[in-house]
Amino acid sequence: MDLNSGDLNSPLSTGTTIIGVTYNGGVVLGADSRTSTGMYVANRASDKITQLTDNVYLCRSGSAADTQTISDYVRYFLHQHTIQLGQPTTVKVAANLVRLLAYNNKNMLQAGLIVGGWDKYEGGKIYGVPLGGTIIEQPFAIGGSGSSYLYGFFDQAWKEGMTQEEAEQLVVKAVSLAIARDGASGGVVRTVTINSEGVARKFYPGDSLPLWHEELEPHESLLDILSTSNPEPMVS
C-alpha cells in the first residue's frame, strides 16, 4: 500500500527524536531507540547516543549508516588528537570535526547530529550540526522527525540554569512526548549525563514512561479486565 510517499523523508527531518540540554554543571543528552526501515521497526532498542571521547558524546539522527560512519571517523581523529594534545579534547573541537565531515560531504550524507559534552574550559556545551553541516552552539538542541512535536514544548518548558535532575526529567518527558506522536520514534528513552565527575547512562523502558493524552494504563490481557470488572465492560 503506497502510504504518504515523500513526507517521511522530507529533507529537514529524519526518523528519531534526539535532544541535548545544558544545565548548571554539564549536559544531558537524550534519544529514543527506534530504528526503522520503511514502516518496519528494525531495531526497537537501538542506542543513538554514541561515544566520541570520554567526555564528548554524539546524538545521531538520519541515515544509520551515515551517522555511524561519521562517528567512527570522528572517534578515530579525536583519539589521535587527544594523544597529541596530552589532555581531553574540548567539545568545540569534537563538534567542529563532526561539522567538517558533514559539510564537506553534504551531497552524500543524510545526518542530523547533536554533539554534547563537558570540558574544563567551557563546562557543559551543546552543538547542533543539522543537515548541510551548519554548526550552531545552543543551550539546548532538538533534532530528528520527533523534534517537530517539541518546539512548542521547549519554548514553554526550557529554563536557563536547571539542576541535573530538572534537566534529566525535562529530556525524558520531551522524548516521551515525541514518542507518543511521532511514528518514527519509539521504544525506550536513553539519556547520557556528562559533567566534571564523568558520564552516567540511564535507561527508561517504554512501560515506565508517563502516559499522555488518550493513552491508557497497560494490562496483561483483556481477560484480566473482563474478570475484574463485571458486569458490562463489553459494549454491544
Add this chain to the structure above:
Amino acid sequence: MIVDSSSPAPTKNSLLLSSEADLQRTQTPYVTGTSVIAIKYKDGILIAADMGGSYGSTLRYKNVERIKPVGKHSLIGASGEISDFQEILRYLDELMLNDSMWDDGNSLGPKEVHNYLTRVMYNRRNKFNPLWNSLILGGVKNGQKYLGTVNMIGVHYEDNHVATGFGNHLARPILREEWNENLTFEEGVKLLEKCMRVLLYRDRSAVNKLQIAKITDEGFTISQPYSLKTQWKFKAFENPTVGAEGSW
C-alpha cells in the same frame, strides 16, 4: 465540484475544455488505520484492531473505532483511509436498510455482505478511483462461521485467519503456527493479543490502544479500549553498544 461520486462519461469537448475528465483518480491516503487481524474460534469470530488514525508519520488520532457491526450477523474491520471506511459504513447501512425493507424475514449474512463489498471495491478500482482500504468481514449465521477479506484492488478471499497490512507479515505466521479450530474465547484473545503486541513493537504506525470484538450466533460485543503491557527490560537492551561503539 461534483457531489455524486459516479460521474458522467466526459464528451470530447469537455475533455478539451476542462479537467472534468480527471475528477477523481487514484488518490493518496491522509488519515490511515493500520493492521486488523481476525480468527475463527470455537464459537465464532474474533477481530482485533488498534485505535490509531495516523496522519502520515504523525500518530494523530488515538480513539478511532476501526471495527463496526454490520447488521446482526457480521463485523467489519478496516485499515487504510478512514474517510473511505466511513463511506463504506454508509453504503453498508443503506444495504442493510434496503434488505430489511423487504420485510421477508431474511437478513444478509456475512458471506453476502463480503460479496457486496468485493463488488464495490473492485468496481471502484476499475474506475481508477479506489476506496483506499483493506477490509475484514467476519460473522456467524445459522451456526456457520465466515471470515473473509477484500482490499482496495478487489483481491478477496476467505480463511480461518486473516489480516490486513503489516498483520499479513507479522501476525499470519504466528497464527499459522498456533491457530486451531477449537480455540476457546480465552485462547483466541490471548493469541490475538500476542500478535497485536508484535505489531506494537514492529509497526511504526501502531498505537497502544486496541479493541477486540467477538461475534457469535448470539450476537456481537466490542470491548472497551485498552492497552497492552510491553517488555523492555532485557539485559541486551540496556547497553547494546558496549564494546562496539558507534553501532546501534
